[in-house]
Amino acid sequence: MPRAGLTAHRVTLAGAELADEAGLDQVTMSRLARRLGVKDASLYSHVRGLEDLRGRIALLAADEKTLRIAEATAGLAGRDALFAYADAWREYAHRHPGRYLATQTPIRIDPELAADAPGPRRAVELTYGMLRGYGLAEPDLTDAVRLLRSTFHGFVALEAAGGFAHARPAQDSWVRALDALHTLLEHWPPAREGDSP
Amino acid sequence: MPRAGLTAHRVTLAGAELADEAGLDQVTMSRLARRLGVKDASLYSHVRGLEDLRGRIALLAADEKTLRIAEATAGLAGRDALFAYADAWREYAHRHPGRYLATQTPIRIDPELAADAPGPRRAVELTYGMLRGYGLAEPDLTDAVRLLRSTFHGFVALEAAGGFAHARPAQDSWVRALDALHTLLEHWPPAREGDSP
DNA sequence: GGTATAACCTAATGGCCCTAGGTTCGCAAA
DNA sequence: TTTGCGAACCTAGGGCCATTAGGTTATACC
16 A cells, blocks of 8 residues: 655645635544545654644644735835735635634644744734834834734634625725725824823 | 523523633533533533534623623713723623634524624624714724724734734733724725725 | 665544433422 | 423433554665
């Protein structure tokens, strides 16, 4: 009987595909093994267990998403960069719902694994770079980054959960939201009295 | 042997408590039955199954959250209303992480059940009411509501997932985000050319 | 061609979801 | 008080899943 030639990465990839096709909760050891033409137990040579697998899928997704955003925003600045960034984020979530969902789970990822993942650092650099054109300084920069990420994530999460009734197309609200954020970044309000320094 | 005197509502409540204490993924039929001093099968007299139970928890949470927001924003307007609304939202998510997580699952709730839940309609009224002071008209009103909800949800979701490094306290970024949103609502940008009407 | 490594397997344990069908509690009417 | 009766709860069992222990075999390298 020929070997399947599996590796941790190949298993992770298959898991990610399964997550997108059938939903993240359908990514089980047995179902994945079946898809790979292998017995359940065989997967444990490549992956520590289900939780580890999900962590790897999350890491993969984070890296992929960051890469897409990097490609989309390359060479752009200001409003164009903001829109490209946001659209790339949303499109990734739409195209890969299972992978995207995996990134939302409370972080319980093998530190060793996370160590050599280029994602997080790259993602931070990207976001700060995109905001460079708006002339913000710390700590406003951090606050702005967090606001943007919150909005992007929140929008696609609510969208995925069916949170937007059909009244108005989500796409339209999305564009207006980005316009609003752009305006906001151009006129970022100064800290009020009473806010911590 | 005395009866436990269960009912669908009591089971749902126990499930919600378990979700907050141990995590939503720990809410299993068997564990819940154990906590209630009852055999697994007994729960199926009150609840259709695990999915139904999670739907009920989600509905309960949505109602509770709406109620908290209603109480917090009662009699307020403008900036005060916005902050009270947002803080009530975030505080509910903090206090009831399991319940809150339940509301995020793609909607697959028994229609009959959802029918007599006061939550959704009430929530919509509340949000539109809060925005009344800003003088927005449709469709900007809908867009603004969606932006706010996205930001609120995104922020607490990222917070819960450990998305904010410890550099700056999340609370500070939260306050600045709300300030920014308030400013934004006061100067809501008009639709740009090319946006759909 | 021999050998080591890792890919893959069989076997087995225990947990969980859920159904079918039986038993007993508690209330309310006769 | 007794007799029903419905609902609350149970036993038994099937099927899927995660995980471990330990054995077998393909494959790459010498």
